[in-house]
Amino acid sequence: MPGEDQTITMLKFPVLIGDIGGTNARFAILVDAYAEPKEFPIVQTADFATIDEAIQTAILDRTSILPLSAVLAVAGPVDGDEIELTNCDWVVRPKQMFSTLGLEEVLVLNDFEAQALAVVALGPEHMEKIGGGEPEPAAGRVVLGPGTGLGVAGLVHARHTWIPVPGEGGHVDIGPRSPRDFEVFPHIEKIEGRISAEQMLCGRGLVNLYRAVAKADQTTPRFSTPAEITSAALDNSDATAGEALDIFVTCLGRLAGDLALIFMSRGGVFLTGGIAQKIVPALKNGRFRAAFEDKAPHNDLVKAMPVYVITHPLAALSGLAAYAQTPARFGVEMEGRHWVNA
Structure with a gap:
Protein backbone atom coordinates (compact mmCIF):
# COMPACT_ATOMS: atom_id res chain seq x y z
CA MET A 1 0.00 0.00 0.00
CA PRO A 2 1.22 3.56 -0.62
CA GLY A 3 2.98 5.15 2.28
CA GLU A 4 3.61 1.99 4.29
CA ASP A 5 7.38 2.10 3.86
CA GLN A 6 9.16 5.44 4.11
CA THR A 7 12.68 4.19 3.40
CA ILE A 8 14.22 1.64 1.09
CA THR A 9 17.56 0.22 2.12
CA MET A 10 17.77 -1.80 -1.07
CA LEU A 11 15.26 -2.68 -3.76
CA LYS A 12 14.71 -6.30 -4.65
CA PHE A 13 16.82 -7.15 -7.69
CA PRO A 14 16.47 -7.52 -10.62
CA VAL A 15 15.07 -3.99 -10.93
CA LEU A 16 13.23 -2.67 -13.96
CA ILE A 17 13.87 1.04 -14.47
CA GLY A 18 11.82 3.13 -16.86
CA ASP A 19 11.68 6.72 -18.10
CA ILE A 20 8.23 7.33 -19.58
CA GLY A 21 7.65 10.58 -21.43
CA GLY A 22 4.84 11.83 -23.60
CA THR A 23 6.27 10.33 -26.81
CA ASN A 24 8.98 7.84 -25.86
CA ALA A 25 9.51 5.31 -23.10
CA ARG A 26 12.97 4.01 -22.26
CA PHE A 27 13.59 0.92 -20.15
CA ALA A 28 16.48 -1.05 -18.72
CA ILE A 29 16.98 -3.85 -16.20
CA LEU A 30 19.53 -3.90 -13.39
CA VAL A 31 20.42 -7.49 -12.50
CA ASP A 32 22.11 -6.43 -9.25
CA ALA A 33 23.55 -3.38 -7.51
CA TYR A 34 26.84 -3.63 -9.41
CA ALA A 35 25.78 -4.51 -12.95
CA GLU A 36 25.54 -2.10 -15.84
CA PRO A 37 21.91 -1.53 -16.94
CA LYS A 38 20.70 -3.90 -19.66
CA GLU A 39 19.06 -1.49 -22.10
CA PHE A 40 16.22 -2.16 -24.53
CA PRO A 41 15.06 -0.39 -27.70
CA ILE A 42 13.12 2.83 -27.15
CA VAL A 43 9.36 2.33 -27.09
CA GLN A 44 6.90 4.70 -28.78
CA THR A 45 4.06 5.26 -26.32
CA ALA A 46 1.54 5.55 -29.17
CA ASP A 47 2.32 1.97 -30.23
CA PHE A 48 0.85 0.42 -27.07
CA ALA A 49 -2.51 0.86 -25.37
CA THR A 50 -1.07 0.56 -21.85
CA ILE A 51 2.27 0.74 -20.09
CA ASP A 52 1.81 -2.86 -18.87
CA GLU A 53 1.44 -4.03 -22.46
CA ALA A 54 4.52 -2.08 -23.51
CA ILE A 55 6.65 -3.54 -20.70
CA GLN A 56 5.46 -7.08 -21.37
CA THR A 57 5.87 -6.94 -25.15
CA ALA A 58 8.96 -4.78 -25.54
CA ILE A 59 10.90 -5.84 -22.43
CA LEU A 60 9.81 -9.00 -20.63
CA ASP A 61 9.12 -11.00 -23.79
CA ARG A 62 12.66 -10.23 -24.97
CA THR A 63 14.61 -11.39 -21.93
CA SER A 64 14.81 -14.29 -19.51
CA ILE A 65 15.40 -11.86 -16.63
CA LEU A 66 12.31 -11.44 -14.45
CA PRO A 67 12.41 -8.17 -12.49
CA LEU A 68 11.07 -8.19 -8.94
CA SER A 69 11.00 -4.41 -8.52
CA ALA A 70 10.38 -1.40 -10.73
CA VAL A 71 11.38 2.24 -10.45
CA LEU A 72 9.42 4.24 -13.00
CA ALA A 73 9.75 7.92 -13.80
CA VAL A 74 6.64 9.35 -15.45
CA ALA A 75 5.83 12.67 -17.11
CA GLY A 76 3.21 13.99 -14.73
CA PRO A 77 2.42 14.41 -11.03
CA VAL A 78 2.39 11.21 -8.96
CA ASP A 79 -0.84 11.22 -6.98
CA GLY A 80 -2.81 8.14 -5.94
CA ASP A 81 -3.02 4.57 -7.23
CA GLU A 82 -3.83 5.62 -10.80
CA ILE A 83 -1.19 7.95 -12.23
CA GLU A 84 -2.10 9.75 -15.43
CA LEU A 85 0.61 11.07 -17.72
CA THR A 86 0.39 14.70 -18.83
CA ASN A 87 1.05 14.20 -22.56
CA CYS A 88 0.22 10.52 -23.05
CA ASP A 89 -2.86 8.30 -22.69
CA TRP A 90 -1.10 5.75 -20.49
CA VAL A 91 -2.18 5.37 -16.85
CA VAL A 92 0.25 3.76 -14.40
CA ARG A 93 -1.50 1.41 -11.96
CA PRO A 94 1.22 0.02 -9.64
CA LYS A 95 -1.07 -2.44 -7.82
CA GLN A 96 -2.17 -3.91 -11.14
CA MET A 97 1.48 -4.45 -12.10
CA PHE A 98 1.81 -7.02 -9.33
CA SER A 99 -0.52 -9.38 -11.19
CA THR A 100 0.13 -8.37 -14.82
CA LEU A 101 3.93 -8.16 -14.66
CA GLY A 102 4.83 -10.26 -11.62
CA LEU A 103 6.41 -7.37 -9.73
CA GLU A 104 6.69 -7.31 -5.96
CA GLU A 105 7.57 -3.65 -5.49
CA VAL A 106 6.92 -0.49 -7.50
CA LEU A 107 8.22 3.04 -6.93
CA VAL A 108 6.93 5.84 -9.18
CA LEU A 109 8.75 9.17 -9.49
CA ASN A 110 8.21 12.25 -11.60
CA ASP A 111 10.30 12.08 -14.77
CA PHE A 112 12.25 15.19 -13.87
CA GLU A 113 13.13 13.79 -10.48
CA ALA A 114 15.00 11.17 -12.49
CA GLN A 115 16.65 13.92 -14.53
CA ALA A 116 17.67 15.62 -11.28
CA LEU A 117 19.18 12.36 -10.01
CA ALA A 118 21.08 12.13 -13.31
CA VAL A 119 22.76 15.47 -12.60
CA VAL A 120 24.61 13.73 -9.74
CA ALA A 121 25.04 10.38 -11.49
CA LEU A 122 26.63 11.68 -14.71
CA THR A 311 24.44 15.26 -23.60
CA HIS A 312 23.88 11.69 -22.39
CA PRO A 313 21.07 10.16 -24.52
CA LEU A 314 19.62 8.17 -21.60
CA ALA A 315 20.21 10.57 -18.73
CA ALA A 316 17.05 9.76 -16.76
CA LEU A 317 17.82 6.03 -16.82
CA SER A 318 21.28 6.82 -15.45
CA GLY A 319 19.66 8.71 -12.60
CA LEU A 320 17.22 5.91 -11.84
CA ALA A 321 20.02 3.35 -11.95
CA ALA A 322 22.10 5.40 -9.52
CA TYR A 323 19.15 5.53 -7.14
CA ALA A 324 18.37 1.81 -7.42
CA GLN A 325 21.99 0.89 -6.79
CA THR A 326 22.73 3.39 -3.98
CA PRO A 327 19.42 4.59 -2.50
CA ALA A 328 21.07 5.92 0.67
CA ARG A 329 22.80 8.55 -1.47
CA PHE A 330 19.47 10.19 -2.29
CA GLY A 331 16.59 11.56 -0.24
CA VAL A 332 13.71 10.40 -2.42
CA GLU A 333 10.25 10.87 -0.94
CA MET A 334 8.46 7.52 -0.63
CA GLU A 335 5.08 8.32 0.85
CA GLY A 336 2.24 7.78 -1.59
CA ARG A 337 4.62 6.67 -4.35
CA HIS A 338 5.86 3.27 -3.17
CA TRP A 339 3.80 0.11 -3.44
CA VAL A 340 4.76 -3.31 -1.99
CA ASN A 341 2.84 -6.50 -2.74
CA ALA A 342 2.41 -7.65 0.85
Whole structure:
Protein backbone atom coordinates (compact mmCIF):
# COMPACT_ATOMS: atom_id res chain seq x y z
CA MET A 1 0.00 0.00 0.00
CA PRO A 2 1.22 3.56 -0.62
CA GLY A 3 2.98 5.15 2.28
CA GLU A 4 3.61 1.99 4.29
CA ASP A 5 7.38 2.10 3.86
CA GLN A 6 9.16 5.44 4.11
CA THR A 7 12.68 4.19 3.40
CA ILE A 8 14.22 1.64 1.09
CA THR A 9 17.56 0.22 2.12
CA MET A 10 17.77 -1.80 -1.07
CA LEU A 11 15.26 -2.68 -3.76
CA LYS A 12 14.71 -6.30 -4.65
CA PHE A 13 16.82 -7.15 -7.69
CA PRO A 14 16.47 -7.52 -10.62
CA VAL A 15 15.07 -3.99 -10.93
CA LEU A 16 13.23 -2.67 -13.96
CA ILE A 17 13.87 1.04 -14.47
CA GLY A 18 11.82 3.13 -16.86
CA ASP A 19 11.68 6.72 -18.10
CA ILE A 20 8.23 7.33 -19.58
CA GLY A 21 7.65 10.58 -21.43
CA GLY A 22 4.84 11.83 -23.60
CA THR A 23 6.27 10.33 -26.81
CA ASN A 24 8.98 7.84 -25.86
CA ALA A 25 9.51 5.31 -23.10
CA ARG A 26 12.97 4.01 -22.26
CA PHE A 27 13.59 0.92 -20.15
CA ALA A 28 16.48 -1.05 -18.72
CA ILE A 29 16.98 -3.85 -16.20
CA LEU A 30 19.53 -3.90 -13.39
CA VAL A 31 20.42 -7.49 -12.50
CA ASP A 32 22.11 -6.43 -9.25
CA ALA A 33 23.55 -3.38 -7.51
CA TYR A 34 26.84 -3.63 -9.41
CA ALA A 35 25.78 -4.51 -12.95
CA GLU A 36 25.54 -2.10 -15.84
CA PRO A 37 21.91 -1.53 -16.94
CA LYS A 38 20.70 -3.90 -19.66
CA GLU A 39 19.06 -1.49 -22.10
CA PHE A 40 16.22 -2.16 -24.53
CA PRO A 41 15.06 -0.39 -27.70
CA ILE A 42 13.12 2.83 -27.15
CA VAL A 43 9.36 2.33 -27.09
CA GLN A 44 6.90 4.70 -28.78
CA THR A 45 4.06 5.26 -26.32
CA ALA A 46 1.54 5.55 -29.17
CA ASP A 47 2.32 1.97 -30.23
CA PHE A 48 0.85 0.42 -27.07
CA ALA A 49 -2.51 0.86 -25.37
CA THR A 50 -1.07 0.56 -21.85
CA ILE A 51 2.27 0.74 -20.09
CA ASP A 52 1.81 -2.86 -18.87
CA GLU A 53 1.44 -4.03 -22.46
CA ALA A 54 4.52 -2.08 -23.51
CA ILE A 55 6.65 -3.54 -20.70
CA GLN A 56 5.46 -7.08 -21.37
CA THR A 57 5.87 -6.94 -25.15
CA ALA A 58 8.96 -4.78 -25.54
CA ILE A 59 10.90 -5.84 -22.43
CA LEU A 60 9.81 -9.00 -20.63
CA ASP A 61 9.12 -11.00 -23.79
CA ARG A 62 12.66 -10.23 -24.97
CA THR A 63 14.61 -11.39 -21.93
CA SER A 64 14.81 -14.29 -19.51
CA ILE A 65 15.40 -11.86 -16.63
CA LEU A 66 12.31 -11.44 -14.45
CA PRO A 67 12.41 -8.17 -12.49
CA LEU A 68 11.07 -8.19 -8.94
CA SER A 69 11.00 -4.41 -8.52
CA ALA A 70 10.38 -1.40 -10.73
CA VAL A 71 11.38 2.24 -10.45
CA LEU A 72 9.42 4.24 -13.00
CA ALA A 73 9.75 7.92 -13.80
CA VAL A 74 6.64 9.35 -15.45
CA ALA A 75 5.83 12.67 -17.11
CA GLY A 76 3.21 13.99 -14.73
CA PRO A 77 2.42 14.41 -11.03
CA VAL A 78 2.39 11.21 -8.96
CA ASP A 79 -0.84 11.22 -6.98
CA GLY A 80 -2.81 8.14 -5.94
CA ASP A 81 -3.02 4.57 -7.23
CA GLU A 82 -3.83 5.62 -10.80
CA ILE A 83 -1.19 7.95 -12.23
CA GLU A 84 -2.10 9.75 -15.43
CA LEU A 85 0.61 11.07 -17.72
CA THR A 86 0.39 14.70 -18.83
CA ASN A 87 1.05 14.20 -22.56
CA CYS A 88 0.22 10.52 -23.05
CA ASP A 89 -2.86 8.30 -22.69
CA TRP A 90 -1.10 5.75 -20.49
CA VAL A 91 -2.18 5.37 -16.85
CA VAL A 92 0.25 3.76 -14.40
CA ARG A 93 -1.50 1.41 -11.96
CA PRO A 94 1.22 0.02 -9.64
CA LYS A 95 -1.07 -2.44 -7.82
CA GLN A 96 -2.17 -3.91 -11.14
CA MET A 97 1.48 -4.45 -12.10
CA PHE A 98 1.81 -7.02 -9.33
CA SER A 99 -0.52 -9.38 -11.19
CA THR A 100 0.13 -8.37 -14.82
CA LEU A 101 3.93 -8.16 -14.66
CA GLY A 102 4.83 -10.26 -11.62
CA LEU A 103 6.41 -7.37 -9.73
CA GLU A 104 6.69 -7.31 -5.96
CA GLU A 105 7.57 -3.65 -5.49
CA VAL A 106 6.92 -0.49 -7.50
CA LEU A 107 8.22 3.04 -6.93
CA VAL A 108 6.93 5.84 -9.18
CA LEU A 109 8.75 9.17 -9.49
CA ASN A 110 8.21 12.25 -11.60
CA ASP A 111 10.30 12.08 -14.77
CA PHE A 112 12.25 15.19 -13.87
CA GLU A 113 13.13 13.79 -10.48
CA ALA A 114 15.00 11.17 -12.49
CA GLN A 115 16.65 13.92 -14.53
CA ALA A 116 17.67 15.62 -11.28
CA LEU A 117 19.18 12.36 -10.01
CA ALA A 118 21.08 12.13 -13.31
CA VAL A 119 22.76 15.47 -12.60
CA VAL A 120 24.61 13.73 -9.74
CA ALA A 121 25.04 10.38 -11.49
CA LEU A 122 26.63 11.68 -14.71
CA GLY A 123 30.18 12.95 -15.05
CA PRO A 124 31.55 16.01 -16.87
CA GLU A 125 32.05 13.98 -20.04
CA HIS A 126 28.26 14.07 -20.43
CA MET A 127 27.96 17.86 -20.03
CA GLU A 128 28.36 20.78 -22.45
CA LYS A 129 28.97 24.02 -20.54
CA ILE A 130 27.10 27.19 -21.53
CA GLY A 131 28.99 29.92 -19.70
CA GLY A 132 29.19 30.90 -16.05
CA GLY A 133 31.71 30.13 -13.34
CA GLU A 134 32.56 26.96 -11.47
CA PRO A 135 29.81 25.08 -9.60
CA GLU A 136 29.78 24.87 -5.82
CA PRO A 137 29.88 21.12 -5.03
CA ALA A 138 27.03 20.91 -2.50
CA ALA A 139 24.96 23.88 -3.67
CA GLY A 140 21.41 23.76 -5.05
CA ARG A 141 20.84 22.79 -8.66
CA VAL A 142 17.95 22.93 -11.10
CA VAL A 143 17.19 20.90 -14.20
CA LEU A 144 14.78 21.80 -16.98
CA GLY A 145 14.14 20.26 -20.34
CA PRO A 146 12.02 21.10 -23.36
CA GLY A 147 10.71 17.92 -24.99
CA THR A 148 7.15 16.75 -25.62
CA GLY A 149 6.40 19.04 -22.67
CA LEU A 150 8.57 21.19 -20.42
CA GLY A 151 9.89 19.50 -17.30
CA VAL A 152 11.42 21.19 -14.26
CA ALA A 153 12.90 19.88 -11.01
CA GLY A 154 15.21 21.09 -8.30
CA LEU A 155 18.00 19.30 -6.46
CA VAL A 156 19.13 20.27 -2.96
CA HIS A 157 21.82 18.83 -0.72
CA ALA A 158 21.16 18.22 2.97
CA ARG A 159 22.39 15.73 5.58
CA HIS A 160 24.83 14.21 3.10
CA THR A 161 22.09 13.29 0.63
CA TRP A 162 20.81 14.72 -2.64
CA ILE A 163 17.10 15.47 -2.48
CA PRO A 164 15.18 15.88 -5.76
CA VAL A 165 12.34 18.40 -5.66
CA PRO A 166 9.65 17.59 -8.26
CA GLY A 167 7.10 20.06 -9.52
CA GLU A 168 5.19 21.36 -12.51
CA GLY A 169 7.37 24.39 -13.18
CA GLY A 170 6.86 24.06 -16.92
CA HIS A 171 3.37 25.48 -16.49
CA VAL A 172 4.33 28.86 -14.99
CA ASP A 173 3.23 31.99 -16.83
CA ILE A 174 5.56 33.52 -19.37
CA GLY A 175 5.13 36.91 -20.98
CA PRO A 176 6.60 39.42 -23.46
CA ARG A 177 9.42 41.84 -22.68
CA SER A 178 10.90 43.25 -25.89
CA PRO A 179 9.01 45.31 -28.51
CA ARG A 180 9.22 42.34 -30.89
CA ASP A 181 7.77 40.07 -28.19
CA PHE A 182 4.69 42.29 -28.05
CA GLU A 183 4.24 41.78 -31.80
CA VAL A 184 4.67 37.99 -31.68
CA PHE A 185 3.10 36.94 -28.37
CA PRO A 186 -0.51 37.86 -29.29
CA HIS A 187 -0.36 35.15 -31.97
CA ILE A 188 0.83 32.35 -29.65
CA GLU A 189 -1.80 29.71 -28.94
CA LYS A 190 -3.17 30.09 -25.41
CA ILE A 191 -4.70 27.67 -22.91
CA GLU A 192 -7.76 29.18 -21.23
CA GLY A 193 -6.43 32.65 -21.86
CA ARG A 194 -2.88 32.20 -20.60
CA ILE A 195 0.51 31.48 -22.10
CA SER A 196 2.45 29.00 -20.01
CA ALA A 197 6.13 28.31 -20.53
CA GLU A 198 5.23 24.93 -22.00
CA GLN A 199 3.20 26.66 -24.73
CA MET A 200 6.52 27.97 -26.06
CA LEU A 201 9.36 25.89 -24.67
CA CYS A 202 8.78 22.37 -25.95
CA GLY A 203 8.42 20.70 -29.35
CA ARG A 204 4.92 21.95 -30.06
CA GLY A 205 5.91 25.25 -28.41
CA LEU A 206 8.59 25.81 -31.05
CA VAL A 207 5.93 25.20 -33.71
CA ASN A 208 3.65 27.70 -31.90
CA LEU A 209 6.44 30.29 -31.95
CA TYR A 210 7.21 29.67 -35.60
CA ARG A 211 3.56 30.13 -36.59
CA ALA A 212 3.29 33.23 -34.39
CA VAL A 213 6.32 34.85 -36.05
CA ALA A 214 4.83 34.06 -39.47
CA LYS A 215 1.48 35.61 -38.48
CA ALA A 216 3.18 38.70 -37.08
CA ASP A 217 5.01 39.11 -40.40
CA GLN A 218 1.99 38.07 -42.48
CA THR A 219 3.96 35.30 -44.19
CA THR A 220 3.03 31.70 -44.94
CA PRO A 221 4.73 29.08 -42.74
CA ARG A 222 6.67 26.43 -44.66
CA PHE A 223 7.25 23.91 -41.87
CA SER A 224 5.07 21.92 -39.49
CA THR A 225 7.43 19.97 -37.22
CA PRO A 226 10.01 21.00 -34.59
CA ALA A 227 12.74 19.09 -36.44
CA GLU A 228 12.10 20.98 -39.69
CA ILE A 229 12.08 24.33 -37.91
CA THR A 230 15.23 23.58 -35.94
CA SER A 231 17.09 22.36 -39.00
CA ALA A 232 16.10 25.41 -41.08
CA ALA A 233 17.06 27.74 -38.24
CA LEU A 234 20.46 26.19 -37.63
CA ASP A 235 21.45 26.16 -41.31
CA ASN A 236 20.12 29.71 -41.82
CA SER A 237 17.83 28.64 -44.67
CA ASP A 238 14.62 30.21 -43.32
CA ALA A 239 14.42 33.59 -41.56
CA THR A 240 11.12 32.83 -39.84
CA ALA A 241 12.47 29.59 -38.38
CA GLY A 242 15.63 31.40 -37.34
CA GLU A 243 13.72 34.06 -35.44
CA ALA A 244 11.44 31.45 -33.83
CA LEU A 245 14.48 29.58 -32.50
CA ASP A 246 16.02 32.87 -31.32
CA ILE A 247 12.87 33.65 -29.31
CA PHE A 248 12.79 30.07 -28.03
CA VAL A 249 16.40 30.30 -26.81
CA THR A 250 15.85 33.75 -25.27
CA CYS A 251 12.73 32.69 -23.37
CA LEU A 252 14.41 29.49 -22.24
CA GLY A 253 17.24 31.64 -20.87
CA ARG A 254 14.78 33.90 -19.03
CA LEU A 255 12.99 30.95 -17.45
CA ALA A 256 16.25 29.19 -16.58
CA GLY A 257 17.46 32.37 -14.87
CA ASP A 258 14.21 32.64 -12.91
CA LEU A 259 14.53 29.04 -11.74
CA ALA A 260 18.19 29.57 -10.89
CA LEU A 261 17.17 32.37 -8.53
CA ILE A 262 14.33 30.31 -7.01
CA PHE A 263 16.63 27.38 -6.22
CA MET A 264 19.75 29.52 -5.65
CA SER A 265 21.47 27.22 -8.11
CA ARG A 266 25.12 27.88 -7.39
CA GLY A 267 25.65 24.22 -8.19
CA GLY A 268 24.51 24.77 -11.75
CA VAL A 269 21.53 24.83 -14.08
CA PHE A 270 21.15 21.76 -16.30
CA LEU A 271 19.30 21.61 -19.62
CA THR A 272 18.24 18.14 -20.65
CA GLY A 273 16.31 16.36 -23.38
CA GLY A 274 16.63 15.92 -27.11
CA ILE A 275 15.76 19.49 -28.07
CA ALA A 276 18.48 21.00 -25.88
CA GLN A 277 21.03 18.56 -27.31
CA LYS A 278 20.05 19.43 -30.89
CA ILE A 279 20.25 23.22 -30.45
CA VAL A 280 23.57 23.53 -28.61
CA PRO A 281 24.94 25.93 -31.29
CA ALA A 282 21.96 28.24 -30.74
CA LEU A 283 22.34 27.99 -26.97
CA LYS A 284 25.98 29.06 -27.30
CA ASN A 285 25.44 32.08 -29.58
CA GLY A 286 25.01 34.45 -26.62
CA ARG A 287 21.24 34.98 -26.60
CA PHE A 288 20.54 32.33 -23.99
CA ARG A 289 23.25 33.49 -21.65
CA ALA A 290 22.30 37.18 -21.99
CA ALA A 291 18.68 36.41 -21.11
CA PHE A 292 19.76 34.11 -18.28
CA GLU A 293 21.89 36.83 -16.69
CA ASP A 294 19.41 39.71 -17.19
CA LYS A 295 18.07 39.51 -13.64
CA ALA A 296 18.64 42.92 -12.07
CA PRO A 297 19.33 43.51 -9.24
CA HIS A 298 20.93 40.04 -9.15
CA ASN A 299 22.80 40.01 -12.47
CA ASP A 300 26.14 39.25 -10.80
CA LEU A 301 24.63 36.38 -8.83
CA VAL A 302 23.31 34.54 -11.88
CA LYS A 303 26.31 35.50 -14.00
CA ALA A 304 28.44 33.26 -11.78
CA MET A 305 26.08 30.28 -12.12
CA PRO A 306 27.15 27.70 -14.70
CA VAL A 307 24.70 26.23 -17.18
CA TYR A 308 25.20 22.81 -18.74
CA VAL A 309 23.50 20.84 -21.49
CA ILE A 310 23.30 17.17 -20.53
CA THR A 311 24.44 15.26 -23.60
CA HIS A 312 23.88 11.69 -22.39
CA PRO A 313 21.07 10.16 -24.52
CA LEU A 314 19.62 8.17 -21.60
CA ALA A 315 20.21 10.57 -18.73
CA ALA A 316 17.05 9.76 -16.76
CA LEU A 317 17.82 6.03 -16.82
CA SER A 318 21.28 6.82 -15.45
CA GLY A 319 19.66 8.71 -12.60
CA LEU A 320 17.22 5.91 -11.84
CA ALA A 321 20.02 3.35 -11.95
CA ALA A 322 22.10 5.40 -9.52
CA TYR A 323 19.15 5.53 -7.14
CA ALA A 324 18.37 1.81 -7.42
CA GLN A 325 21.99 0.89 -6.79
CA THR A 326 22.73 3.39 -3.98
CA PRO A 327 19.42 4.59 -2.50
CA ALA A 328 21.07 5.92 0.67
CA ARG A 329 22.80 8.55 -1.47
CA PHE A 330 19.47 10.19 -2.29
CA GLY A 331 16.59 11.56 -0.24
CA VAL A 332 13.71 10.40 -2.42
CA GLU A 333 10.25 10.87 -0.94
CA MET A 334 8.46 7.52 -0.63
CA GLU A 335 5.08 8.32 0.85
CA GLY A 336 2.24 7.78 -1.59
CA ARG A 337 4.62 6.67 -4.35
CA HIS A 338 5.86 3.27 -3.17
CA TRP A 339 3.80 0.11 -3.44
CA VAL A 340 4.76 -3.31 -1.99
CA ASN A 341 2.84 -6.50 -2.74
CA ALA A 342 2.41 -7.65 0.85
